[in-house]
Amino acid sequence: MTMPVRRAGSDFVAPARQEHVRAHNLGLLLQRIAADATPVSRIELARATGLARPTISRLVDDLLTGGLITEVGPDRSRSAGRPPIGLTLSRTGPAGLGLDMRTGSLTACIVDFTGAVRHLEFAPRTHPVTAPEQTIDDLAAIAKNAIGTAAAQGLTVAGVTLAVPGPVQDRSRVRFAPAIGWRDFDAGARLRAALGSDEVAVAVDNEAGLAALAEWHASDRQLRNFVCLFGDFELGAGIVLDGELLRGARGWSGELGHVTVEPDGSTCACGAKGCLQEYAGLAAILAAVPDAEQRSGALSHQTPAVTIGVLADRLPEVRAALARAGTALGISVGALINLIDVDTVLLDGSYSLLATWLTDEIQTQIRDRVLTARWSPVEVRAAPIGPDAAVIGAALTVVDDVRRDPSTWITRPRS
Amino acid sequence: MTMPVRRAGSDFVAPARQEHVRAHNLGLLLQRIAADATPVSRIELARATGLARPTISRLVDDLLTGGLITEVGPDRSRSAGRPPIGLTLSRTGPAGLGLDMRTGSLTACIVDFTGAVRHLEFAPRTHPVTAPEQTIDDLAAIAKNAIGTAAAQGLTVAGVTLAVPGPVQDRSRVRFAPAIGWRDFDAGARLRAALGSDEVAVAVDNEAGLAALAEWHASDRQLRNFVCLFGDFELGAGIVLDGELLRGARGWSGELGHVTVEPDGSTCACGAKGCLQEYAGLAAILAAVPDAEQRSGALSHQTPAVTIGVLADRLPEVRAALARAGTALGISVGALINLIDVDTVLLDGSYSLLATWLTDEIQTQIRDRVLTARWSPVEVRAAPIGPDAAVIGAALTVVDDVRRDPSTWITRPRS
DNA sequence: GTACTTTGTTACAGACTATTACTAATCGAT
DNA sequence: ATCGATTAGTAATAGTCTGTAACAAAGTAC
The missing domain is CATH 1.10.10.10 (Winged helix-like DNA-binding domain superfamily/Winged helix DNA-binding domain)
Known part of the structure; x- marks a missing residue:
């Protein structure tokens, strides 16, 4: 031992x-x-x-x-x-604050020590997604407000974690987030400065890994080995092995969106050819939606994933795009399972809303392509939480850290 | 903490x-x-x-x-x-015994507690590769002999580990080894029975992971995050993260040979289409060698990898096959790095002998396809040990277990 | 009310490591 | 050659854990 x-x-x-x-x-x-x-x-x-x-x-x-x-x-x-x-x-133990940014909004979430979501708040963006400094400052304002709300409920926020769609170094610096155009920006430092207070610990992490943490909690920690596909315009994978998030050598594992599906496929924003992103990214699926539909009426106020879901029932070309996405996802996830051996695949984020059209294709590809699948089947299903998993997971990291090592939080009085 | x-x-x-x-x-x-x-x-x-x-x-x-x-x-x-x-x-501490099977021979290796190889023995096969029972019995005979040799050198063998080209369950049961046609065979039980003695602990493990362990030791444990490509007719990857072998949920991670390179490629022995195996497996490369060359003379007594190496200098079609293999390897390893984030790739086993013709292509593909490669380069090189890495690694597991937890070995006298 | 049963606590012993003070062994200057 | 300076290693003792065994507390069953 x-x-x-x-x-x-x-x-x-x-x-x-x-x-x-x-x-x-x-x-x-x-x-x-x-x-x-x-x-x-x-x-x-x-x-x-x-x-x-x-x-x-x-x-x-x-x-x-x-x-x-x-x-x-x-x-x-x-x-x-x-x-x-x-x-x-x-319920009054140390609480966690999660922050998240989406195409249309900024999100904050407060989770109490039991893991229950006590506050979930969406604020409209006031600056373009590509402006890192302003975005962080806006998030800091929301965070301060959320900490106040928490205090009103008798909660002490022990830490803040920000979810980001891309690889993060040292839980602080965003190396590259193609979907929002950020490159080598120390979001952690900026957030720390903007928050002012030294009371709360600030961390930045990849959204897919955080989402995986949330789904893991939602399963009452029953899932022990699984991968969680998360994202909208940037696809990532949160890999959990034996109840522990796989971070990799330098902390940037899980870049599923840039795994090659077709060696000579179309060129991705990252510069490579035939990335999964080009087949299963939300942008790729949206490209199949006719322009007329995109501009028309009520749907435009929905999130892209909901739009796709509604149109899939009506338009065969959207269903075809989803089938292509499913196949590509299956091939890439098959590679992941061949390499890392997990037994469950959760479709999370936008993909949780599209699971109906994706699971069968993914399942088929896995069955055909994973060496060990014939004697130990892999489960593919929609994640219970969905798009909010990353913010909730971000808030949960704070709680989780205290739970794993309460001695740092408890200052035991000397007798 | x-x-x-x-x-x-x-x-x-x-x-x-x-x-x-x-x-x-x-x-x-x-x-x-x-x-x-x-x-x-x-x-x-x-x-x-x-x-x-x-x-x-x-x-x-x-x-x-x-x-x-x-x-x-x-x-x-x-x-x-x-x-x-x-x-x-x-040097007289607990020693380890490694066993290994190759196309042409059975191998045994004794490593002393310092990690030094004290005995390395190759025995010709007397039964076809596809006969699991006889193969294990032959290996047991070799093992007994090796334990005797060790004793003559004053060494006590603390355990035996067998390297196998395929996924192994519970460090005992071989689930599927396409290259030798084994399927669901409890090699550990057979080996334990054939050895008779309960003195030594018997384990069975995937050869790629064991090879990684050997290379890790050879680097004086300096490498902390790397992947080790090992194999001849069956290609596997041993993944080491933070100095620890990544085993996966059920112990069968690292099946790199069956990662998809071309979704519609040729059909592999495993049943799937376009597996890396079909491009970079030794059989695939050998297929490029003209029949006349294969049958002719002195080379036929060499191992396939050596044959390929010698012919590559002379025949452009062999060089072309190696280039294809390198590209396919680069694509698959690129996927691995995107997913798991290691900073070093070692070409081991037969591939260590072919590294000259492979590294550049692999390097190129990684540079193009790995999202994080532009700011943190990945090193690709031939592994120092090569084809014997799996047996040596198998022997080292025994030593390594004692080193990680000496308390089980030391029975401390009560005062 | 008494016996029984289960939960939780107190008192003391055993197993570690840290601190402090000691002994051991060498070099270098006188 | 001897004495101090210096560094390596060892007892002796205290502090911090957990385990064992005996005990107190708070119920049910009759």
């Missing part, structure tokens, strides 16, 4: 101290309490974790005084003996 | 006890001692790990009595003060 205590991004492996045992066990308990929807008693925790009952009591005391969990009155409906005291995550 | 104590393949997260602190620190020390080629003193370990000097002394005592490390006489060439006592890995 190993105990790798690593600092991310460094080959420095830290020594273990006794306090790390406690830190680990605190996290273990908290994860366990979070896992069950119903309150858990100390003795159930002891049985589930294998720790001794007195140890559980001591750890639980720390979590209680730290405000991370709450006792719920004794449950009297048992058979004999002293009734157990239930423990649940505290 | 988290301390994830997990059992692989299960969502059970174990509680931490004090003994795990020691186990972790023992591993930490051993890794540190292994990292430096020159002997390390206790005080250097203290500085490097951050542990207190007395703690180091106690841990080192355990490693010494466990026979994992050795003291080398004081180094007198220092300036002032008591000279430090050097510590190195013990």
Whole structure:
């Protein structure tokens, strides 16, 4: 049994101290309490974790005084003996704030410590998508407002995470986001400066990975190995292996949209030929919608994915474009599964709204092209959350960090 | 700082006890001692790990009595003060035995605790490649002989690992190996039975991952994120992220050979169309060699890769086939890097012998197709070890397991 | 009300590491 | 050659964890 205590991004492996045992066990308990929807008693925790009952009591005391969990009155409906005291995550524990930008709007989301969404807000854009500084400043204004709203509900925001459609370095610098034209922009630094306060931790991350985190929580952490396809005009994949987000060497894994489907296909915005983006990106599918339809009436106020969904029922050329997209997605996701071996594919973001027209084609390609698919089938389905998954996931990262290592949040009083 | 104590393949997260602190620190020390080629003193370990000097002394005592490390006489060439006592890995510590099968031969390899290859043996095949039972029995005979050879050198073999060209379940059952026609055969069980003894741990693993492990050791664990292309008639990829082999949900990641290159390409042995295998597999390249050359003379006794290498200098059609292979490899590896983000590509196995004709094409495709390649270049080069990497890696897994968690090997006497 | 049963806590022992003070072994100047 | 300076390694003891065993608390069943 190993105990790798690593600092991310460094080959420095830290020594273990006794306090790390406690830190680990605190996290273990908290994860366990979070896992069950119903309150858990100390003795159930002891049985589930294998720790001794007195140890559980001591750890639980720390979590209680730290405000991370709450006792719920004794449950009297048992058979004999002293009734157990239930423990649940505290609704007033540290909350997370997620930020997100879409083609038409800026989004903020507040999630409390139980993982429940307490606030979800859409603000219209006042600047073009291609203006990074102004966009971040607007987001910071929304964030400040959201933090106020949270305070009014008795919540303390412990951190802010911004979702971005492209690879992010060191959870701060946006390297390249073709869909919005950002290139090498330190969104984290700008956001930190705009927020002013040093109270909250600021992070920036790829939206697909964040969406995967949200869907993982939505599944009550039952999904352990899956890939989450997220995006609208930029397609990315959030890969979760053994309950852990796969970040890659430098943090920019999951660029599914730029996997080659046809080596000699059309040229993508990234410069390469035949990227998945060119077949399954929202822009590629929209290109099949006749101009007359695009300009006409009520649909133009909907998001592109909804427009496509409505038109697919009516126009065969839209259905054909969706079939092409599905095939291309299937080929690329097949490559991903051959390489990384996950057992579930979630269609998220805009693709969750188009799942009806996509799943069959993707399923077929996977069945044909994945070596191991014949004896271990891969499940393909729409993600339960959908387009809001990235903001929610962004907010959840904050909560998740505290849950994984509560010792950083709890400042235990010395006796 | 988290301390994830997990059992692989299960969502059970174990509680931490004090003994795990020691186990972790023992591993930490051993890794540190292994990292430096020159002997390390206790005080250097203290500085490097951050542990207190007395703690180091106690841990080192355990490693010494466990026979994992050795003291080398004081180094007198220092300036002032008591000279430090050097510590190195013990050459007589637990050794590993690797087994491997190739088209023409069966291979065994013994590696001592320092990672040095002490024995490498090639035996001709006496049965067709497609006969799993006989092949395993032959390998067991070779293994027994090798264990004897090791004993004669004063080495104790702690475990045996068999390298297999295909996905392996639970480190024992071969699910599907197209190149040799094996399907759903529990090689681990057969090998355990044939070896008789319960003394040695038996494991079966994918050859590409094992090769990656060997190359990782050969780089003195300097490579932290890379992919290792390995194979001859079956191509696989061993993916290492942050110094850890990526195994995937069920253990069968890295099936690069069956990633789609041309959606409508020729049909592969696996049933799919346009697999990389069909362009870059050794069989595909060999198909370009004229029949006359294949039958003629001295070359036929060489391995296929050597044959191709020799003919490439003479025949343009062979060079063309290699160029095609390189392009296809570049496209597939590009997909891998877009998805997983590694910074180095090693051409191993047969491909290490053909690197001269492949690297440029692969490099070009990666530069064109990987989104992040423009600001963070990917290195492509021949792997230092080559075709023997899988057997050596197989033997190294045994040593590596003990090195990562020496506490299981050391049975510390109670005071 | 008494016995029984189950939950949670207190008191003390065992297993670690850190701190502090010590011993060991060498160099260099006198 | 001897004494100090310097560096390496080791006891002795304290602090921080968890585990074990005994105990207190709070119910049900009769």
